[in-house]
Amino acid sequence: MANAKQVSGKLEWRINVPDGTSNVLVPESDQLVNKVWLWLKGLLCGPILIIWRFLYKAWNLGVAEPKKAIHGVKVGLSLLIVSFFYYMRPLYDGVGGNAMWAVMTVVVVFESTVGATLSKCFNRTIGTFLAGSLALGVQWIADKSGETFQPIIIGISVFLLASAATFSRFIPSVKTRFDYGAMIFILTFSLVTVSGYRVDRLFEMAYQRLSTIAIGTSLCIFITMVFCPIWAGSGLHDLIVRNLEKLADSLDGCVGEYFKDDKTKLDNEEDPSKRMQGYKCVLNSKATEEVMANLARWEPAHGRFNFRHPWKQYLKIGTSMRECAYCIEALNSCINSEIQAPDYLKKHLSNVCMLLSTNSSEVLKELVITMKTLTKSSKIDLLIGEMNLAVQKVQDSLNSLPNSFIGPTVSTLQAPNDANKETITKTAIPSLMEVFPLASLVYLLIEIAARAEGIADAVDQLAGLAEFELAMDENSKQKKLTSNCTSDIQDHETMKTLPKLVQYMLHKYIGR
């Protein structure tokens, strides 16, 4: 811009504004041209920009999750195939004008996950069948009762059944599983009874409607399950695994961030805040988990999951994960607190706290492996024992604190320079207020360990319900192969059967 002005060499009026910038005064005729130009530009570019942005977003989404784009293609393909019912003469004659219902079924029933598609297919078929039969019955009664009563009977039955079915959609058990079926029930019942008054070929109509729906649903089921199927169950499983990983990362990130030195802060270039915020995904995934668990129940055996895989247990794991995430949320606020504990106190507790958080996150990571491999972990009880041991260590180092709490000597603290020396001497006897964020952090870490154990219990229940096999870690495998030291494996097995308290005592007093 500045260059162009120099070339044109026009006279310019500048106003120097107090904040240091300067505005150029543009002559009025130029302003008008500019305004018109801007208006035209806005008029032309506005919609183009909006469409461009929309397409850009869509492209990004498609690149990030190609499954969604594939789903679009699958729907297009299904509709294309259904259209053949119109194009091909023999098919057309067979199913008649009602082939429209096949198109409609495909559009309405085809959902992105297999579970949702199956659920809708089931609901649509059963809803249509039940409502159709009932409507035929009502029609028969209405026919027998003479022309005066016919519309009254039909009207009352439509009113009553539609009201009842609509109300039933609010009942939780119906809502989660048969909401769509109830809607289809009302739709079919109304259409069949009301058309029955006009259309004489009622049976034929009901038959055609059912057969077209059968064609539509079977096509949908075939395509959704054969071409790149998207399983709600696998999705739920992956979501839980991902969230477990995020929890472990958040915990590591938060505690590491709090206890790390300024030197480490400079060395570590990667922004840890994103990693620390992972727990927020856990907080917000309740609704998704519930929807997916509901849909997964409709799905047949797929991949490594059986038909009756205990999907409900995933909700319990999710709940226990959220309980852990609440604590990490509170922990996060401790870390960002304005009041900070004195450095020497932080150092005193740094090691044990880091140990506890590492042990807790190791338990979570072991659970991730358990979930990923669908095998019972042989190490988990050991890790939980270690975690509990770390809790004990934290408590011990707190108990040993009152001695140093009264005031440490400056010499033991290795003050880096003279400026800090004075500060340390001053904060040597800290008020409780200064200790409190740290106290809260320690308390929350202990609470998080307890809640991580809760997650481990929930995963263990899942392992029991889904009959996970026992995993053998690499060490055990090798040892078993060489047959050098089988006692270790026996120890592991024995450890697993011991109640946790005994394990904990063993750890504490024998160091195993």
Next chain:
Amino acid sequence: MANAKQVSGKLEWRINVPDGTSNVLVPESDQLVNKVWLWLKGLLCGPILIIWRFLYKAWNLGVAEPKKAIHGVKVGLSLLIVSFFYYMRPLYDGVGGNAMWAVMTVVVVFESTVGATLSKCFNRTIGTFLAGSLALGVQWIADKSGETFQPIIIGISVFLLASAATFSRFIPSVKTRFDYGAMIFILTFSLVTVSGYRVDRLFEMAYQRLSTIAIGTSLCIFITMVFCPIWAGSGLHDLIVRNLEKLADSLDGCVGEYFKDDKTKLDNEEDPSKRMQGYKCVLNSKATEEVMANLARWEPAHGRFNFRHPWKQYLKIGTSMRECAYCIEALNSCINSEIQAPDYLKKHLSNVCMLLSTNSSEVLKELVITMKTLTKSSKIDLLIGEMNLAVQKVQDSLNSLPNSFIGPTVSTLQAPNDANKETITKTAIPSLMEVFPLASLVYLLIEIAARAEGIADAVDQLAGLAEFELAMDENSKQKKLTSNCTSDIQDHETMKTLPKLVQYMLHKYIGR
């Protein structure tokens, strides 16, 4: 049973089981009869019991939320009215066999809230219109290109548009507002292009479909808005208000429960646990809030809400409420902790902590009033000032603690009996470990106060956006009427304009 046995006077064989009960041995023939009887009973009673339970649940739901039952009646009524299009000759001749579409529109479009119904009506109309026009265009092109290319062009266009529209349903901005419209677009486009191949009267069909949809949607809109309308906006507003109340109750309940004496525990007969658990509703209402805020945007002015009421701001209030609820969750775990702080420390902090929690919950309750009356509170800044003052008091009493922390004399503690005396002397020098749950509790209380202020800020933003009027409290009103002391009102006004820090200083040092 025992009586009947005595009357029949039969011989009985009893086995005394080690757990203290005794089993009667029944002869085998009796057992067979019993089994058959039980089997028959199960066969007959099972389904009856299931249906009975379902009806019982439904009845309870209807009694608890009569609006849902009314919605059912509204749908029934709409369907009844739509059916007249079939019964009445003149209407039938006007709209033709396509009257079916009116029935379908009513069933599919009629949702429980006005917002959802309007959104679906809009989506259905626009989707049908767009897809219909586009389909006519494609049909025209296909017609011009000869019989060979006609099915190819139609097939390709159906495939491409259906794929693109299905994919677009995953894009967040489309998903939240135009999901249903995209589905209707695909449906209409497929139906019109595909039927166009057969049906010659294409324009007429499109016109009829649009007009029947218009009839259906206008009927739905009329009935949903005139008879007992259920507004998503009001629902969202009430939900937020209810959740605010629950937060305040939970906070009061939790802290009260922790600090109350055993004597008070016996006096207070009401079970406080239910009241304390209220915050859990806040944790779980994110999805509901988002759905309702999305629907509320479609609603016209109703009750005390304008058309452009800032519904999005409710989501922000909800988020800040959840942040507060996370802390209450952590607080709750402190209260249920196994490690409890020594009694004298608890007593030392009891008053200030109770004051802080009461002040925080008073701020929340004032926000409830603000939301309920849709007026700016004149007291809220004062209450926030008081809350911050209480935070300072808590901090002060913590700072004064180290003196008593070393060990109080037993005489000052008023030990109730000899047994306790020893305990107190022993716990007089508590380890930090014992202090930690209390420390955590205090820290969380301070954090909750900060987050309550966050909620107040969010509500204040809402008040600004929705242009709430300034409320006058009863005292101010009376004073204004008597004109005795107008300075107080001026003080209030001045208080509001002062930055919070200054207010806080005023509070602290002048006591105003």
